[in-house]
Amino acid sequence: MECDCSFTMDIQKLQKKYLQLQRLLHPDNFSQKSGREQDYSKNQSALVNKAYKTLLKPLSRGLYMLELQGLKIEEGTDSAVNSELLMELMEINEALDAAQTPQEANDIGQDTKEKLADLTEQIDTALNKGELQTAKVLLTKMKYFANIEEKVKEKLSSFM
Template sequence: MWRGAARTLRRVWRAPGRPCSSGRGDTTSAPRSVSNCWSCGCQGAPAGGDPLFCPSCRALQPPSPEPDFFRLMDCGQSFTVDIPNLKRRYQQLQRLVHPDNFSQKSQTERDYSEQHSTLVNEAYKTLLTPMSRGLYLLKLKGMEISEGTDTNVDLEFLGKMMEVNEKLSAARSEVETEEIQAFVRDEEKGLIEDLGHAFKQGDLQKAKELLKKMKYILNLDEKVKQKKTLS
């Protein structure tokens, strides 16, 4: 069974298949480090990458210490991601590295399976939503945004957010709340489109400013959901 699984995983990891990205972002092509297999000592076993099984003894190898989520999920390094393909890739990988498949294997392989499964989950969740995907892209480029909302946002936008917050607090009917939610969703859609353009043009500073605004919008959207739940 594991010979077949290993062959399948080699095809999954090496062949680009259907790209996760629907745009033409830069693909990650950093060379994979190579080391001996921890189990049989076979030379040429990947140090946590491609394929995940040793080509000789089929032992599961350790995950990469510095994984690239886009490469792991078979995506181009782009803000624009094909979500259905991302979901298929996630399911495909989890079927191969899920801990249940390694219950009768060595403790080392069980540990590696847990690590791989956790890594795949983290990669999927990170690339699934525009906010986390954008933050991750910035991080890969050496830029980060502090936790929480940032007051270093243009005053016009902050004023608009304060006004909408006040309207939400004063809303007494479902119709009023629905109108506010529609406004918030429209703002979010516009920010996502602008982020796509900013990343495509390589304007990381613009992308950073847009992601700061996105934090406010998502926070407001959460407040709307809570309001609707309580009403």
């Protein structure tokens, strides 16, 4: 994808490279070619899609960067989650469940976006300093807030 191995990324440059690669590799371009070339195109196009999806969002990008350094966040082993964060998450989820209007859900969504933006900055700083354990803790928190962001979207769609 010709991008720096950095948490901070030029998304427009990433999108441009993605489209450029898909124009070259998309299976539709190989419909008149041999089966081997069609399979190659399909596999390469799938890899480009996976890379793009991974790099596009800060959470998946950060998790990938940790994985490159040999660190993974295992499900169910979130030692970074303290009782204070759990209480905050529980309160946000309860408020979202109780939201009666799109505006109430939007307010929760806006707060969550701000938290995610702040976490993104903190993760970028930690990764730039080589503080992988700190980045791992912050990415664990980001994972929870990204989950709330998805719940907000679901709640907003239920109002329609």
